[in-house]
Amino acid sequence: MQPSERRSLTVSVNPAYFIRWPPATPTIPAEQRALQFRPISRNVCSTGLSSCKVHAAEPGKRTPTILCIGDSLTSGSRGSFSYPEELQAMLEQEGIDMKVSNGGNWGDTTDQIRRRLPSLMQSVMSQGGRLAFVLVLAGTNDLLQLPPLEATISLSIPRIAGKIKEILDIASQAAFHPHVGILSLPPLLSRDVGRLKLNQSLRQLFGAPGLPHRSQVPGAGARFLVDLDTVDAALSTDGVHYGQEGYNQFAKRVMQVILPMLKADAAHRRLAVSSISA
Template identity: 25%
Template sequence: MERRSKLRTLRIAAYVGWLLLTGLSGERAVVLAAGASSVDDRPRIVAFGDSLTAGLGVAADETYPAELQRRLDALGLRYRVINAGVSGETTAGGLRRVPWILRSKPEIVILELGANDGLRGLRVEETKANLERIIQQLQQSGTQVILAGMKLPPNYGHDYLSAFERLYPDLATRYRLPLIPFFLEGVAASNTLNQADGIHPTAHGYRAIVEMMLGRLQPVLKGREKMRNGAKQ
């Protein structure tokens, strides 16, 4: 009975398009990280996003930030990954949270926002402007931003879809950001890699996302390592 109730809740969440989904507050996550033991001096990677980053519907150790941490540890890349995802987050909400994100003193931010804007049919210009301001504030602090692009279902119309999908490469080009063209590449629409809601990945789906992500993330991390080592010499 409990499982059926959970599945029904997830389907309702999909129907309303990620609206009012609840999850761990990214503000709380960052505050906890900022107040953590100073013994952990690893450079920080903040996963900044919505329910896809927060990991709605999976255990905390099955989210993509948790999987990314495991993979980086296995590769000997000395970074600490912080999950700052908030379910239901829009780009406007993300913009308000930037000061909280910066409290954790991130070296790198993986920015995954905009899907909820699109599903609500918000103006693409507004979404782009919010993302632009987030990127500007992060870059002004010296943070390396990696931008994760999103796509929408086809029923939103060709013009809207085209404008929405263009905003990510446009921003990546303008601000010289590493770009993950589609955060859900290889996972979206997969029956085996998504939960019953058809939107949020399973643990296996998140592992696939991290595998894809590492191809773009590793060169950035190794470049940062060289810069850090050069500064010490």
């Protein structure tokens, strides 16, 4: 080829790798990039096993997702409100591009929730999601199925708390190492003594509300407790379930804990990108 015939060839290479904080490995692929903060429109989340679409994921990327798993306190009132729906709206108001999957199912005990969790996490992945958080609200139906005897309830609390811990352990081993949160139980009219004892056990297992700490599972994200212990019982519609105002309170308490974590994760990722670019 003569010099005049030479053509320049430009090869586009993307060398960027983004570090997860806390890092599970030295580097991770682009599909695990940091959360993107940008304004989005409000979308309504339906109850049951569903995903609230917030923003279509770009090709090759996965959408950061919060999986909420539990019983009817997660699925919400049939055809009405749920705390995942309220949480979705709050995330959008903050300009956070995430979607919330509602994995609540009426009547589920901790055993049933534990059995459903792997398939729910796989469902998020198959829909192009990346698990950023798993939120667990469980134990209400375990308490409701017990005889209303204080001695029986007290003896059952360690077993129920242990089942909840198993759920969190499974969630901590998920792909992308999500942060895992346990929500303590809100007021439960017919079993409130047992509820308070279970919440006390959860605090002993997972620490003070709102203080993330490292999981014992190697490489996993943080664990944290969201306090629903002091939600106003007057917001309950039947002594167990809640209306929109009650579920709004659930979501606000979740946001108080996860919003600083989201911002910290994003800041660490931006720092990692800047360091690599330099």
